[in-house]
Amino acid sequence: xxxxxxxxxxxxxxxxxxxxxxxxxxxxxxxxxxxxxxxxxxxxxxxxxxxxxxxxxxxxxxxxxxxxxxxxxxxxxxxxxxxxxxxxxxxxxxxxxxxxxxxxxxxxxxxxxxxxxxxxxxxxxxxxxxxxxxxxxxxxxxxxxxxxxxxxxxxxxxxxxxxxxxxxxxxxxxxxxxxxxxxxxxxxxxxxxxxxxxxxxxxxxxxxxxxxxxxxxxxxxxxxxxxxxxxxxxxxxxxxxxxxxxxxxxxxxxxxxxxxxxxxxxxxxxxxxxxxxxxxxxxxxxxxxxxxxxxxxxxxxxxxxxxxxxxxxxxxxxxxxxxxxxxxxxxxxxxxxxxxxxxxxxxxxxxxxxxxxxxxxxxxxxxxxxxxxxxxxxxxxxxxxxxxxxxxxxxxxxxxxxxxxxxxxxxxxxxxxxxxxxxxxxxxxxxxxxxxxxxxxxxxxxxxxxxxxxxxxxxxxxxxxxxxxxxxxxxxxxxxxxxxxxxxxxxxxxxxxxxxxxxxxxxxx
Numbered sequence: 183x184x185x186x187x188x189x190x191x192x193x194x195x196x197x198x199x200x201x202x203x204x205x206x207x208x209x210x211x212x213x214x215x216x217x218x219x220x221x222x223x224x225x226x227x228x229x230x231x232x233x234x235x236x237x238x239x240x241x242x243x244x245x246x247x248x249x250x251x252x253x254x255x256x257x258x259x260x261x262x263x264x265x266x267x268x269x270x271x272x273x274x275x276x277x278x279x280x281x282x283x284x285x286x287x288x289x290x291x292x293x294x295x296x297x298x299x300x301x302x303x304x305x306x307x308x309x310x311x312x313x314x315x316x317x318x319x320x321x322x323x324x325x326x327x328x329x330x331x332x333x334x335x336x337x338x339x340x341x342x343x344x345x346x347x348x349x350x351x352x353x354x355x356x357x358x359x360x361x362x363x364x365x366x367x368x369x370x371x372x373x374x375x376x377x378x379x380x381x382x383x384x385x386x387x388x389x390x391x392x393x394x395x396x397x398x399x400x401x402x403x404x405x406x407x408x409x410x411x412x413x414x415x416x417x418x419x420x421x422x423x424x425x426x427x428x429x430x431x432x433x434x435x436x437x438x439x440x441x442x443x444x445x446x447x448x449x450x451x452x453x454x455x456x457x458x459x460x461x462x463x464x465x466x467x468x469x470x471x472x473x474x475x476x477x478x479x480x481x482x483x484x485x486x487x488x489x490x491x492x493x494x495x496x497x498x499x500x501x502x503x504x505x506x507x508x509x510x511x512x513x514x515x516x517x518x519x520x521x522x523x524x525x526x527x528x529x530x531x532x533x534x535x536x537x538x539x540x541x542x543x544x545x546x547x548x549x550x551x552x553x554x555x556x557x558x559x560x561x562x563x564x565x566x567x568x569x570x571x572x573x574x575x576x577x578x579x580x581x582x583x584x585x586x587x588x589x590x591x592x593x594x595x596x597x598x599x600x601x602x603x604x605x606x607x608x609x610x611x612x613x614x615x616x617x618x619x620x621x622x623x624x625x626x627x628x629x630x631x632x633x634x635x636x637x638x639x640x641x642x643x644x645x646x647x648x649x650x651x652x653x654x655x656x657x658x659x660x661x662x663x664x665x666x667x668x669x670x671x672x673x674x675x676x677x678x679x680x681x682x683x684x685x686x687x688x689x690x691x
Contacts, residue, residue: 187366188306192315194362195299198262200322201355202295205269205288206234207330208348212338216345222278233282235585236395237289238296240388242582245294247380247437247575249301255367258298259360265291266356273349297581302367304565304573308675311507319558321496331470331485383429383437390422391586398590401597438582439575442568447673448576450666451564452583454520457663458556459587460594461527461656468599468652469546476535476646490543494550502555510675512563513667515555520664523552527657535646556663557584566675591659595652602651606644614640 209216213230216222222230248257268288275281300319307315337347397415405411430436442448469491473484502515526548533542561580568576614636 187368188315190366191306191363191368192303192318194359194366195302196318196322197355197362198258198295198359199299199319200326201352201359202265202292203323203326204330204333205265205349205352206292207326208334208337208351212334212345212348215338216281216348217278219345220275220278220281229282230278230285232396233286234289234292236392237286238293239395239582239585240391241290241293242297242585243387243438243575243579244384246297246301246577246579246581247384247435249298249577250572250575251435254298254302254305255363257294258302258363258367261291261294261298262356262360262363265295266353266360269349269352269356273346293585297577300561300581301573301577304577315503319499321500323495323499325492325496332482335482335485380429380433380435380437383426383433386422386426386429387437390419390426393422394419395586398594437575438579439572442572442576443579445567446669447567447671448564448579450670451560452580454516454556454663454666454670455560455580455584456587457659457661457666458520458523458553458560459584460591461523461660461663468595468649472646472649476642476649478642487539487543488546491546491550494547494552495554496550498551498554499558500554502559506559506562506675511672512559512566512675513670513672516559516563516670517664517667519552519555519557519559520660520667521552522548523556524657524660524664526550526552527653527660531650531654531657533646533650533653535643537646552660556667562675563670563673566673591656595655598655599648599652602648603644606648607641610640610644611637616640 209230217230245257245261265288268284268291271284272281272288275284303315303319333351334348337343337351338345393415397412397419401407401412427440430438431440443452469488470484473479473487479487498519502519506512506515526545529545529548530542533545561577564576564580565573616636
């Protein structure tokens with residue numbers, strides 16, 4: 183494909199990736215209104231988010247493997263249809279049970295789109311040239327992350343639209359992307375007659391991951407860390423994944439090829455990506471809550487205040503991508519990004535409910551710059567070491583572990599935040615001489631506008647001061663990513679889309 187043909191196809195790929203990413207952020211601001219309109223409970227509120235997250239994360243490696251076995255273009259078109267139909271269904275949901283079910287199906291489409299876009303770009307462009315195009319990916323991620331909450335709040339607050347349009351708005355974009363990709367996308371498909379789908383491995387991986395994600399979602403809230411529920415769910419999830427590993431080591435076409443993730447570069451890239459995902463997703467989720475509850479800003483203002491981090495992602499991913507394409511070296515940028523990310527979280531760990539917004543903005547720029555230099559380039563590093571036939575499995579594996587890291591990060595940091603907030607509120611009330619019934623770990627204090635003025639200020643201070651603790655944990659996790667990045671081999675990106683035969687044999691050992 184010529185540069186012009188690549189850009190034409192890339193426009194459709196980036197559009198569908200943007201829609202998939204924004205669909206997970208556009209609902210965040212409008213979710214209280216959605217659950218209220220459908221008469222849902224707090225437990226159902228959590229599951230509306232968890233259902234799509236579970237389906238997306240658990241299905242990612244499966245979609246990646248299917249991309250190695252079947253037509254990448256056909257799979258992308260199928261995933262677009264799944265996403266579009268499920269988005270319509272979510273918009274027409276009449277109760278929370280229906281919405282949760284449709285969100286799970288939407289998660290399947292979201293997971294497919296996120297990994298297939300990366301696989302198809304890798305199949306079109308050589309690793310050395312791919313760096314410059316990764317800048318566009320970073321830009322799409324930044325815009326989707328910022329625009330989602332702002333657009334969701336605007337739609338929910340507009341009387342003649344209503345919350346259902348948070349789901350309907352994706353449909354016209356997916357129709358345009360489908361038509362554009364049908365016309366412009368040309369990807370070489372390697373026809374294989376010996377296709378064997380690993381149903382047992384896929385089922386065990388999906389089940390094991392789902393059980394662990396359900397556990398990390400509810401532990402610390404619905405039940406204690408040391409309880410029979412923890413033993414049953416954590417132990418059961420680990421057992422299922424052990425069985426999946428045994429199956430994957432024996433079947434002809436494993437969903438997650440162990441021969442790939444056992445190699446040094448893919449293993450370290452996956453470990454670094456897991457750490458970056460935990461730190462980035464886990465930390466960034468709570469910034470909006472900090473601005474709204476800890477500082478008293480509106481949802482729209484909170485969205486605007488997170489723009490410095492997205493600018494950091496956009497600028498660093500674009501600049502580093504072009505520099506990587508020019509030099510052919512990727513490790514220095516991954517290491518630098520991981521270090522900058524850690525420094526940014528260390529600065530954020532010092533903040534409380536009175537910290538200057540300029541200091542917070544500077545720290546968010548550092549966090550964004552670190553993510554922009556490391557996250558997509560870790561995918562590039564692992565893609566550079568595998569052949570075209572293994573591209574989907576490798577991309578699916580690293581995307582899967584990054585999503586898994588983000589999910590675990592959100593749950594663990596959420597538990598830390600809840601404990602710190604409960605302690606802070608109890609101490610604040612004691613100092614003020616206010617006696618009040620237990621608030622169940624601070625969960626009922628989220629509706630801050632309904633609280634009396636003295637308690638409102640105590641709750642704001644508790645949330646503002648507690649947020650710094652979770653960013654200290656994020657910094658510690660990001661440090662693991664620095665260590666993994668330092669041990670990466672100093673590779674030079676290849677010019678060809680596929681590995682030369684003799685190099686492929688060496689890479690496979």
